[in-house]
Amino acid sequence: xxxxxxxxxxxxxxRAVVVSGGVLAAIVLVAxxxxxxxxxxxxxxxxxxxxxxxxxxxxxxxxTDDLGRDLFVRTMRGAQITILVAVVASVVSLLIGVxxxxxxxxxxxxxxxxxxxxxxxxxxxxxxxxxxxxxxxxERSLLLIFIAIGAVNWLDMARIVRGQTLSLREQEFVQAxxxxxxxxxRIIFRHIAPNLLGVVIxxxxxxxxxxxxxxxxxxxxxxxxxxxxxxxxxxVDAGVNQMEGAxxxxxxxxxxxxxxxxxxxxxxxxxxxxFDSRRFR
Amino acid sequence: xxxxxxxxxxxAYSGERAVKDLSFSLARNESVGLVGESGSGKTQxxxxxxxxxxxxxxxxGSVKLGGIEVLGxxxxxxxxxxxxxxxxxxxxxxxxxxxxxxxGQQLQRILIQHKxxxxxQAKARVIDMLGRVGLPDAxxxxxxxPHQLSGGMRQRAMIASALIAEPELLIADxxxxxxxxxxxxxxxxxLEELRQDTALLLITHDLGVVAGHCERMLVLERxxxxxxxxxRDVFAKPQHDHTRQLIAAAPRLDCPDxxxxxxxxxxFAINAASVSYxxxxxxxxxxxxxxxxxxxxxxxxxxVGESGSGKSSLVRAALGLIPMQAGQxxxxxxxxxxxxxxxxxxxxxxxxxxxxxxxxxLNPQMRVRDIVAEPLxxxxxxxxxxERLERVAAILEEVGLDASYLERFPHELSGxxxxxxxxxxxxxxxxxxxxxDEAVAALDGTVRKQILGVLxxxxxxxxxxxxxxxxxxxxxxxxxxxxxxxxxxxxxxxADNAALFNRTRHPYTRALLDxxxxxxxxxxxxxASLVGEVPSVLTPPKGCAFHPRCRHAQEQCTQEMxxxxxxxGTAVRCFRADEI
Numbered sequence: 001x002x003x004x005x006x007x008x009x010x011x012x013x014x015r016a017v018v019v020s021g022g023v024l025a026a027i028v029l030v031a032x033x034x035x036x037x038x039x040x041x042x043x044x045x046x047x048x049x050x051x052x053x054x055x056x057x058x059x060x061x062x063x064t065d066d067l068g069r070d071l072f073v074r075t076m077r078g079a080q081i082t083i084l085v086a087v088v089a090s091v092v093s094l095l096i097g098v099x100x101x102x103x104x105x106x107x108x109x110x111x112x113x114x115x116x117x118x119x120x121x122x123x124x125x126x127x128x129x130x131x132x133x134x135x136x137x138x139e140r141s142l143l144l145i146f147i148a149i150g151a152v153n154w155l156d157m158a159r160i161v162r163g164q165t166l167s168l169r170e171q172e173f174v175q176a177x178x179x180x181x182x183x184x185x186r187i188i189f190r191h192i193a194p195n196l197l198g199v200v201i202x203x204x205x206x207x208x209x210x211x212x213x214x215x216x217x218x219x220x221x222x223x224x225x226x227x228x229x230x231x232x233x234x235x236v237d238a239g240v241n242q243m244e245g246a247x248x249x250x251x252x253x254x255x256x257x258x259x260x261x262x263x264x265x266x267x268x269x270x271x272x273x274x275f276d277s278r279r280f281r
Numbered sequence: 282x283x284x285x286x287x288x289x290x291x292x293a294y295s296g297e298r299a300v301k302d303l304s305f306s307l308a309r310n311e312s313v314g315l316v317g318e319s320g321s322g323k324t325q326x327x328x329x330x331x332x333x334x335x336x337x338x339x340x341x342g343s344v345k346l347g348g349i350e351v352l353g354x355x356x357x358x359x360x361x362x363x364x365x366x367x368x369x370x371x372x373x374x375x376x377x378x379x380x381x382x383x384x385g386q387q388l389q390r391i392l393i394q395h396k397x398x399x400x401x402q403a404k405a406r407v408i409d410m411l412g413r414v415g416l417p418d419a420x421x422x423x424x425x426x427p428h429q430l431s432g433g434m435r436q437r438a439m440i441a442s443a444l445i446a447e448p449e450l451l452i453a454d455x456x457x458x459x460x461x462x463x464x465x466x467x468x469x470x471x472l473e474e475l476r477q478d479t480a481l482l483l484i485t486h487d488l489g490v491v492a493g494h495c496e497r498m499l500v501l502e503r504x505x506x507x508x509x510x511x512x513r514d515v516f517a518k519p520q521h522d523h524t525r526q527l528i529a530a531a532p533r534l535d536c537p538d539x540x541x542x543x544x545x546x547x548x549f550a551i552n553a554a555s556v557s558y559x560x561x562x563x564x565x566x567x568x569x570x571x572x573x574x575x576x577x578x579x580x581x582x583x584x585v586g587e588s589g590s591g592k593s594s595l596v597r598a599a600l601g602l603i604p605m606q607a608g609q610x611x612x613x614x615x616x617x618x619x620x621x622x623x624x625x626x627x628x629x630x631x632x633x634x635x636x637x638x639x640x641x642x643l644n645p646q647m648r649v650r651d652i653v654a655e656p657l658x659x660x661x662x663x664x665x666x667x668e669r670l671e672r673v674a675a676i677l678e679e680v681g682l683d684a685s686y687l688e689r690f691p692h693e694l695s696g697x698x699x700x701x702x703x704x705x706x707x708x709x710x711x712x713x714x715x716x717x718d719e720a721v722a723a724l725d726g727t728v729r730k731q732i733l734g735v736l737x738x739x740x741x742x743x744x745x746x747x748x749x750x751x752x753x754x755x756x757x758x759x760x761x762x763x764x765x766x767x768x769x770x771x772x773x774x775x776a777d778n779a780a781l782f783n784r785t786r787h788p789y790t791r792a793l794l795d796x797x798x799x800x801x802x803x804x805x806x807x808x809a810s811l812v813g814e815v816p817s818v819l820t821p822p823k824g825c826a827f828h829p830r831c832r833h834a835q836e837q838c839t840q841e842m843x844x845x846x847x848x849x850g851t852a853v854r855c856f857r858a859d860e861i
Contacts, residue, residue: 048363172642176706179600179621182631190655194646 016270040070086211089149097157105165205268290342314491317501361386368443371533385423466809489798529801532728532755554608582762591770633707637719639699643691697728
């Protein structure tokens with residue numbers, strides 16, 4: 001049995017993985033397909049239908065916002081952006097963090113010390129201050145948000161990967177490879193990286209909700225995604241302003257945000273259980 | 282009435298049966314050995330007797346202890362049985378004692394829990410017990426934490442905690458496997474001495490231990506009881522084939538065919554090697570002190586010693602895995618420099634290593650074919666894919682694995698098969714020197730024999746020189762031409778195989794030999810002729826490092842370190858080597 005099939009079999013045997021994975025897949029599917037099917041567009045305003053409550057009539061199941069835009073399409077659009085930002089930021093942090101952590105852990109000694117002190121320094125930067133600076137210096141864009149979130153998230157990943165690499169480096173199969181004359185690059189990619197897989201996958205699933213929260217937080221503060229583009233955080237922000245008259249504008253995006261976060265957290269926990277056990281070899 | 286009655290005990294895990302229809306009984310005061318190879322169901326049986334099986338175990342049958350059924354018993358009932366009527370000594374005392382609780386407290390809790398004693402009376406009883414298991418200065422050990430005790434001392438404390446409530450049955454599950462052979466002998470003698478009114482069920486893979494310490498023995502194979510009887514009879518006339526195999530594979534010191542000495546040019550030599558580690562805040566640990574070693578093509582030299590003797594540090598430094606503070610290493614007359622990374626590819630090709638843990642030395646994410654092929658990829662990158670695969674298949678066949686193993690992952694191999702793969706990986710480059718670091722220590726007797734056979738065959742075929750590190754003198758007897766005995770980082774004796782066993786020079790070597798359990802109930806060996814344990818290498822004793830444990834020590838030994846001197850072809854480090 002290959003590594004992948006074994007992995008797949010183990011994932012399928014965990015009910016938490018199947019359920020939370022399934023719900024997430026459904027959300028992503030609806031978020032992509034929903035706006036295509038709906039007769040409405042997320043930008044199209046309709047001043048005859050400002051703040052109308054959710055109703056089956058006119059296909060506006062989530063109602064409309066204060067500019068008469070269809071809330072269903074906007075929420076789905078927001079979910080797309082939110083998940084996209086989170087996944088891209090996590091993948092970026094994964095690539096940087098894993099590579100950085102592996103090199104620091106494997107090379108060790110002074111290189112390790114310098115690399116990790118750099119990480120410590122970045123940790124010490126106040127995040128919001130850092131983001132506001134970025135926003136002031138550069139033009140606001142989605143790219144900037146990727147960078148801002150990625151810059152924070154890779155630090156944790158680098159620390160975790162370094163720790164794992166330190167213990168893998170002392171394993172006998174790595175010593176055997178070193179002794180034979182296998183090059184450091186080949187040791188890192190053939191011997192260390194594959195054995196990090198489980199931990200990394202589990203950890204990424206836990207950094208995604210972190211990134212979602214960060215993005216929502218930024219958008220809620222008005223530092224993130226800008227109108228007319230939207231995200232779940234921005235929608236919640238808009239909903240808070242209309243909380244008294246049009247509670248659906250707050251409740252619907254907030255509920256979806258909570259559901260997505262919950263699914264990722266469940267999935268992450270379940271994956272960690274699957275991979276972290278010593279039995280996984 | 283017998284003390285313990287096991288009737289038709291079966292244990293299964295999700296359909297796989299670990300123990301099948303096992304029945305036996307134990308009388309009061311009896312000592313019985315439960316023997317079998319790994320996976321034979323020994324430990325599962327022991328756990329069942331204590332009601333300790335995990336929840337997913339499917340148990341049937343009956344286990345009656347003094348008339349009380351253990352299987353399916355209520356929690357409260359089990360609590361009153363454990364410690365009071367049945368107690369257990371586990372294999373690894375480091376894991377069995379709670380690291381955050383003082384040793385004395387742990388024992389005292391047992392007395393209090395079972396309402397056997399309280400307050401000052403309990404404390405006195407604990408201290409008395411600690412004294413009886415041979416812990417020096419029991420008052421002080423009472424207040425010690427487990428990590429402050431050495432391995433042997435911890436196992437003594439563990440035995441004390443098992444015996445303090447005076448149980449009727451003591452189960453010892455491989456109680457000495459994690460310990461050095463001289464300490465093993467002490468612990469087994471202690472068990473024998475202390476148990477008086479307690480029956481003993483000794484679980485072990487070592488037939489030598491059973492021969493020396495058990496009145497009866499039970500042999501398990503794949504969960505089934507295949508033979509049982511009085512130890513002496515079973516050894517004299519084993520009825521079952523598997524028992525015969527076990528006895529034949531058991532390590533013995535009177536191995537009839539020892540390898541003949543070989544002559545020739547030295548291929549690999551270590552000269553005056555010293556290795557030391559800086560222990561932060563605790564000074565310098567001198568792990569290896571000026572050790573010389575030379576090996577010729579086709580020769581096997583064994584390096585023997587207890588843990589802490591520096592044998593692993595010596596070869597790791599020679600291989601360039603750790604830095605060497607002084608000395609030289611040479612391969613075919615060419616001096617090798619520094620660490621492995623800085624050595625030439627030709628040199629790295631010439632010296633290979635096989636580790637103790639066969640599974641840990643194989644990358645769990647790689648297939649056997651890739652594991653074995655890796656050295657070729659590095660050293661002969663021009664090789665065609667098909668040629669490489671041919672070479673891999675050929676070497677696997679040499680170590681006794683057919684082509685069906687090529688696609689497997691390490692977790693799909695048994696310990697013996699994994700070790701064959703590790704040997705194949707080491708041999709595929711046709712090295713001149715092979716270093717085996719306890720390469721058979723983790724294997725069962727029969728498998729061990731096969732692996733030693735594989736190594737010997739490789740040696741005959743290619744004139745390979747082997748440096749074999751081991752703590753097991755029976756392995757030394759079977760495979761080596763010459764033997765280097767180390768104690769606290771220094772060579773104490775270097776002798777030919779025959780000379781070492783027939784005319785032992787150094788008292789330390791003598792003690793090691795005495796301590797080896799021999800699978801012969803008439804003459805079981807396993808005597809503890811050494812007191813105490815290896816002192817801390819950080820603070821070695823003045824004079825001869827061995828003098829505090831030596832029966833022959835005299836004034837001079839406590840003052841100066843003896844030199845290594847020659848006596849009839851044997852090099853020995855002892856002032857009194859010619860008298861004793």
